[in-house]
Amino acid sequence: MQLGILGLPKAGKTALFNALTASRQATGKFRASKTTNVGVAVVRDRRLEGLSDLYQLRRVVPAQVRFVDVPGIDRGRGETLDLAELRLMDGLVHVVRAFEDPELLHPSGGVDPRRDIAAIGLELILADYEVVERRLERLAQARKRGLTDLEKRERALLSDRILPALEAETSLRRLDLEAEDEKRLRGYGLLSRKPMLVVLNVDEDAAGDPAAVAGIDAPPGTRILAVSASLEEEISRLAPADQGDFLAEAGLGQPSAVRVVRAGYELLGLISFFTVGDDEIRAWTIRRGSTALKAAGTVHSDIERGFIRAEVTEWHELIDAGSLPACRERGTLRLEGKGYQVQDGEVVHFRFNV
Ligand SMILES: Nc1nc2c(ncn2[C@@H]2O[C@H](COP(=O)(O)OP(=O)(O)O)[C@@H](O)[C@H]2O)c(=O)[nH]1
Numbered sequence: 001m002q003l004g005i006l007g008l009p010k011a012g013k014t015a016l017f018n019a020l021t022a023s024r025q026a027t028g029k030f031r032a033s034k035t036t037n038v039g040v041a042v043v044r045d046r047r048l049e050g051l052s053d054l055y056q057l058r059r060v061v062p063a064q065v066r067f068v069d070v071p072g073i074d075r076g077r078g079e080t081l082d083l084a085e086l087r088l089m090d091g092l093v094h095v096v097r098a099f100e101d102p103e104l105l106h107p108s109g110g111v112d113p114r115r116d117i118a119a120i121g122l123e124l125i126l127a128d129y130e131v132v133e134r135r136l137e138r139l140a141q142a143r144k145r146g147l148t149d150l151e152k153r154e155r156a157l158l159s160d161r162i163l164p165a166l167e168a169e170t171s172l173r174r175l176d177l178e179a180e181d182e183k184r185l186r187g188y189g190l191l192s193r194k195p196m197l198v199v200l201n202v203d204e205d206a207a208g209d210p211a212a213v214a215g216i217d218a219p220p221g222t223r224i225l226a227v228s229a230s231l232e233e234e235i236s237r238l239a240p241a242d243q244g245d246f247l248a249e250a251g252l253g254q255p256s257a258v259r260v261v262r263a264g265y266e267l268l269g270l271i272s273f274f275t276v277g278d279d280e281i282r283a284w285t286i287r288r289g290s291t292a293l294k295a296a297g298t299v300h301s302d303i304e305r306g307f308i309r310a311e312v313t314e315w316h317e318l319i320d321a322g323s324l325p326a327c328r329e330r331g332t333l334r335l336e337g338k339g340y341q342v343q344d345g346e347v348v349h350f351r352f353n354v
């Protein structure tokens with residue numbers, strides 16, 4: 001899974017990126033950076049920790065989420081978003097400035113999260129509009145040679161539903177589309193259709209306050225979360241043993257790396273399953289509703305190709321029983337076929353033949 005971090009300059013994007021990925025990219029008080037940062041956040045998972053206690057000698061490989069921090073937009077200076085990069089993302093994280101700092105000028109004047117949420121929302125809509133318009137022009141030109149049935153359907157979708165929504169400045173997220181139409185649009189990477197997490201970058205003393213997001217509505221199809229990016233950045237630099245106290249002091253249960261990643265999982269409908277190998281235990285990420293065959297492909301294409309059966313148990317059944325053979329004896333290890341929908345927290349052992 002990869003999430004793109006976007007927002008206005010100096011909203012705290014890079015500070016959040018650093019907190020999430022334990023990186024040390026430069027954040028700037030005076031000048032917004034022009035570089036794109038790429039990093040990986042480890043998905044912390046108590047279930048995996050439980051399994052690692054059981055298999056103490058094996059390496060533990062947690063699931064990962066990739067974050068891409070793109071430079072901010074400042075239309076006044078003729079800057080635009082690095083759209084090509086964002087179009088490849090599974091979802092977006094919009095960092096919105098909600099912290100006060102008299103020394104730090106806001107590119108649009110005062111601090112006003114509602115205005116910024118709307119402004120970035122509109123940027124994404126405009127970017128999508130350009131893409132759709134260009135595609136429709138190309139289809140219009142191709143009419144001379146005659147359109148294929150697929151192209152006709154695509155044109156109808158774009159001109160009857162997508163373009164009018166964008167013209168009305170509506171995010172494509174709000175449209176109810178059939179799975180087939182959804183597929184038709186996939187190649188465009190339309191930004192206003194992507195699942196989006198709005199991260200309200202609040203003052204340090206509001207970080208643990210659930211009321212911090214009060215009064216600010218998440219646009220339809222998005223979720224909103226309050227985080228203090230600079231505080232979280234500091235916490236991420238502490239030794240893990242010291243992080244707990246610091247978090248408790250700030251009134252935070254979990255570091256942002258955990259909260260943001262979890263919200264991303266929920267937003268994208270992702271779940272984790274686990275594999276226990278001879279030398280490593282590992283967490284994998286799949287979409288909810290994925291079949292055992294698809295899950296096998298996530299681990300390795302050979303396993304997908306030679307798939308025979310999946311042996312499945314729940315993580316706590318495995319911890320309870322102490323080993324997979326013990327689960328088998330107890331009858332808590334089930335045999336499932338290709339079409340089985342893997343559930344969150346299951347331990348899966350694939351039988352395959354290549
Ligand atoms: N007071 C305060 N300052 C912050 C917070 N988050 C970021 N900053 C500061 O805002 C400035 C811009 O942050 P940066 O992450 O570079 O913003 P970006 O341009 O969106 O990547 C830096 O000086 C940060 O230290 C925050 O939560 N509170």
Ligand SMILES: [Mg+2]
Nearest residue numbers: 013014033071
């Ligand atoms: Mg930055």
